[in-house]
Amino acid sequence: MSFYSAKNKLSLSALLLLLGQGWTLPALSEDDNNAPQTSATKPLEEVMVTARKREESVLDVPIAITAFGADVLSSPTISDISNLAALAPNVEFSTSPPISGTSNAAAVFIRGIGQNDFLATNDPGVGVYLDGVYIARSVGGVLKVNDIERVEILRGPQGTLFGKNTIGGAVNVISRLPASEARGSVTVIGGSKDRQDLALSAEGPLADNLTGRLSLLDENRDGYVERTLDGKDQGNINRSTLKGLLHWQPAEHMDFRFSGDYTHQRQNGAAEVMIDITEGRDLSTLPPGEPLTNWELFNALIAGPQFDTQWDTRWLPTGDGFNTFSTGPSQDDLEVKGVSVSGDIELSPSLTLTSVTGYRAMEGTYARDADGSPLAYGSVVNRDEQSQFSEELRLTGSSGESLTWTLGAFYLQEAITNQQDVVFLGGLFEATGGAADATFDVNNEVDVDSRALFGQLSWTHKAWEVTGGLRMTREQKEFFIDNATVNTGVQLIGPQHKPADVWREVSPGLNISYDLNEHSMLYASYSEGFKSGGYNGRLVNPATDTQSGTPVIDTFDPENATTYELGFKQQYDWLYLQGAVFTTDYTNMQVSVLTIGANNLIAVTIDNAAKAAIDGAEFEAVVTLADNVRLRTGLGYLDARYVELEQGALLNKNQKLQKIPEWNSFVRGEYDYSLTHYGRLTSALEFSYKSKTYNDPLNTESIAQPAFTLVNASLSWLNPQETIKASLFCNNLTDETYFLSGVSELASVGISSATYGRQREFGLALEYSF
Numbered sequence: 001m002s003f004y005s006a007k008n009k010l011s012l013s014a015l016l017l018l019l020g021q022g023w024t025l026p027a028l029s030e031d032d033n034n035a036p037q038t039s040a041t042k043p044l045e046e047v048m049v050t051a052r053k054r055e056e057s058v059l060d061v062p063i064a065i066t067a068f069g070a071d072v073l074s075s076p077t078i079s080d081i082s083n084l085a086a087l088a089p090n091v092e093f094s095t096s097p098p099i100s101g102t103s104n105a106a107a108v109f110i111r112g113i114g115q116n117d118f119l120a121t122n123d124p125g126v127g128v129y130l131d132g133v134y135i136a137r138s139v140g141g142v143l144k145v146n147d148i149e150r151v152e153i154l155r156g157p158q159g160t161l162f163g164k165n166t167i168g169g170a171v172n173v174i175s176r177l178p179a180s181e182a183r184g185s186v187t188v189i190g191g192s193k194d195r196q197d198l199a200l201s202a203e204g205p206l207a208d209n210l211t212g213r214l215s216l217l218d219e220n221r222d223g224y225v226e227r228t229l230d231g232k233d234q235g236n237i238n239r240s241t242l243k244g245l246l247h248w249q250p251a252e253h254m255d256f257r258f259s260g261d262y263t264h265q266r267q268n269g270a271a272e273v274m275i276d277i278t279e280g281r282d283l284s285t286l287p288p289g290e291p292l293t294n295w296e297l298f299n300a301l302i303a304g305p306q307f308d309t310q311w312d313t314r315w316l317p318t319g320d321g322f323n324t325f326s327t328g329p330s331q332d333d334l335e336v337k338g339v340s341v342s343g344d345i346e347l348s349p350s351l352t353l354t355s356v357t358g359y360r361a362m363e364g365t366y367a368r369d370a371d372g373s374p375l376a377y378g379s380v381v382n383r384d385e386q387s388q389f390s391e392e393l394r395l396t397g398s399s400g401e402s403l404t405w406t407l408g409a410f411y412l413q414e415a416i417t418n419q420q421d422v423v424f425l426g427g428l429f430e431a432t433g434g435a436a437d438a439t440f441d442v443n444n445e446v447d448v449d450s451r452a453l454f455g456q457l458s459w460t461h462k463a464w465e466v467t468g469g470l471r472m473t474r475e476q477k478e479f480f481i482d483n484a485t486v487n488t489g490v491q492l493i494g495p496q497h498k499p500a501d502v503w504r505e506v507s508p509g510l511n512i513s514y515d516l517n518e519h520s521m522l523y524a525s526y527s528e529g530f531k532s533g534g535y536n537g538r539l540v541n542p543a544t545d546t547q548s549g550t551p552v553i554d555t556f557d558p559e560n561a562t563t564y565e566l567g568f569k570q571q572y573d574w575l576y577l578q579g580a581v582f583t584t585d586y587t588n589m590q591v592s593v594l595t596i597g598a599n600n601l602i603a604v605t606i607d608n609a610a611k612a613a614i615d616g617a618e619f620e621a622v623v624t625l626a627d628n629v630r631l632r633t634g635l636g637y638l639d640a641r642y643v644e645l646e647q648g649a650l651l652n653k654n655q656k657l658q659k660i661p662e663w664n665s666f667v668r669g670e671y672d673y674s675l676t677h678y679g680r681l682t683s684a685l686e687f688s689y690k691s692k693t694y695n696d697p698l699n700t701e702s703i704a705q706p707a708f709t710l711v712n713a714s715l716s717w718l719n720p721q722e723t724i725k726a727s728l729f730c731n732n733l734t735d736e737t738y739f740l741s742g743v744s745e746l747a748s749v750g751i752s753s754a755t756y757g758r759q760r761e762f763g764l765a766l767e768y769s770f
């Protein structure tokens with residue numbers, strides 16, 4: 001296997017050598033650990049997680065997991081779950097996938113596996129869960145962290161307990177239960193880009209055994225990319241989120257949670273700008289009959305004759321690059337709503353029945369002006385409607401002291417509608433007297449029926465624990481397509497209902513752990529996962545059947561990942577360590593590339609075109625250096641490469657996989673300082689580093705992200721009564737310029753574009769609790 005390359009042998013040997021030496025750290029001897037606590041040995045809080053569908057200490061879970069609690073989630077520099085990726089090794093989280101036009105789509109990669117396409121006909125590669133409910137689409141999956149108890153990031157395939165589309169891992173978000181006493185809070189935030197945020201929260205008892213909480217978050221901030229010609233700003237924030245939760249305990253053996261959330265967003269498009277434009281040739285020098293590129297054709301027939309200009313490099317951004325000459329559609333509107341009911345019934349001291357029922361719906365319109373100019377060379381408007389219902393039933397039990405087990409069933413029903421207004425070579429119909437048309441009306445509908453049975457059994461004997469699990473999934477998708485040109489009315493494909501596709505997958509898992517002592521654990525694991533198959537949702541230039549000559553729907557099969565992992569965990573009063581080395585066989589990769597098809601029109605190909613190997617290592621530490629100093633740090637390494645390509649694939653083995661930095665690291669330090677009778681000061685400083693990353697499969701250099709470091713900082717004061725908190729903070733303190741995503745369409749339409757991250761921004765947050 002590729003895992004046993006020379007350098008990975010060295011990494012594995014180093015890990016085992018370190019463990020074999022018993023972690024000879026003088027400060028961690030048994031005598032020291034049992035000594036009375038001083039300012040140098042303030043204990044770390046025990047972190048409880050539900051990564052194995054039952055609550056247990058993070059030290060006891062033989063899985064690579066990073067958990068964030070109130071100490072991080074309450075930081076003024078953390079606003080949503082995407083910010084946490086900087087504090088977890090080998091995790092990438094963009095909120096603005098390429099060509100999406102939106103800033104609320106969860107494009108998550110863990111250990112190099114994820115999904116970079118927001119389109120509703122594609123499934124995510126990392127599962128996002130809110131209170132146990134799976135969020136099936138990437139759009140609307142960037143969750144806020146207000147009222148959140150903890151966030152768990154599980155690395156590696158989670159196919160046994162979490163199921164489909166957790167091929168890279170899972171992000172498990174758990175809401176905080178309402179308090180048993182009445183209380184509330186008001187928070188206002190002001191800052192750069194005319195930031196004006198308001199957060200309100202109230203909670204407490206409503207009746208016997210019933211508590212509740214209601215919270216509102218309203219966010220407003222100007223954009224950071226200026227549209228030079230019309231004065232609009234891209235990348236602005238105008239979003240409101242309402243959340244409610246009821247906690248009911250009708251009896252000692254029953255526990256129920258009822259939750260609801262609603263998000264209303266009305267914004268301009270994402271902060272996308274042109275990065276590179278392919279210059280056209282001087283048409284006067286070309287011989288008769290010479291084929292023209294799309295941009296040359298546009299200049300010859302439309303830009304020149306109608307507007308006395310050309311679409312060329314004159315429309316690239318000026319100055320610092322945070323500007324665009326776009327005047328076309330710019331929209332990022334979204335409504336997301338969800339309700340869930342979850343409950344635990346203790347049938348006996350050793351048997352618990354759990355139900356998680358959820359309904360979610362999303363409706364959005366997101367638009368982008370693709371050409372970065374006042375011309376109508378290219379633009380896209382996406383309109384999505386999606387609804388889902390899911391149910392999971394679990395029976396968790398134990399037999400004696402040595403066996404624990406979980407049996408479960410999962411059901412998901414989903415309906416998706418996607419409509420696209422695609423303008424390409426705008427004005428071509430008029431310029432050719434109606435002979436040609438490149439504006440498209442694209443319509444996709446997908447119905448999903450996914451069902452699974454799963455089980456897991458753990459056997460404990462002395463210091464050993466062996467866990468085995470299996471999940472059987474049946475997924476059915478039905479697809480409807482109806483694509484035509486707008487002006488000429490030519491039917492490109494459809495209207496057509498494709499016969500249902502049914503995929504069946506079996507996902508096993510095996511884990512063996514050994515407790516060296518009460519503080520240290522070693523583990524080895526084998527896990528599998530899959531990402532669902534799907535359909536090409538941008539099919540405006542379909543291939544035709546060789547016999548019938550009719551257009552063919554482009555379907556791709558599930559992709560799979562198998563991971564072998566060795567890891568350790570160790571915890572003392574003031575120190576928590578964990579690390580892992582792993583290798584992943586990544587097969588049937590779904591690869592999407594833009595090319596030129598027939599009639600010189602854009603063609604999007606999505607195929608199971610490659611097999612890759614991903615080797616890596618991770619290390620994390622949380623340390624209390626003194627009574628008032630805490631340090632969180634981590635390091636990640638990934639070596640990803642193609643090992644096999646299908647014939648005709650538009651890639652080569654020398655290219656790097658997208659969204660995978662070879663190295664990533666972070667350090668976050670907190671310092672508390674007592675002002676005695678005047679309260680307490682808390683300062684935090686955070687550094688995160690990522691090495692060079694390619695943003696597309698073809699490794700286009702103009703949109704590649706060079707190595708960069710982000711720095712965030714905050715200083716907070718809390719009064720002695722702990723009712724007033726004031727925080728001064730700064731995100732991107734060094735004003736680093738970096739990309740959230742990028743796309744290259746140089747060969748097909750002559751464009752490379754990217755979406756920038758936000759520049760340096762200061763803020764002041766004032767919170768009053770009562």
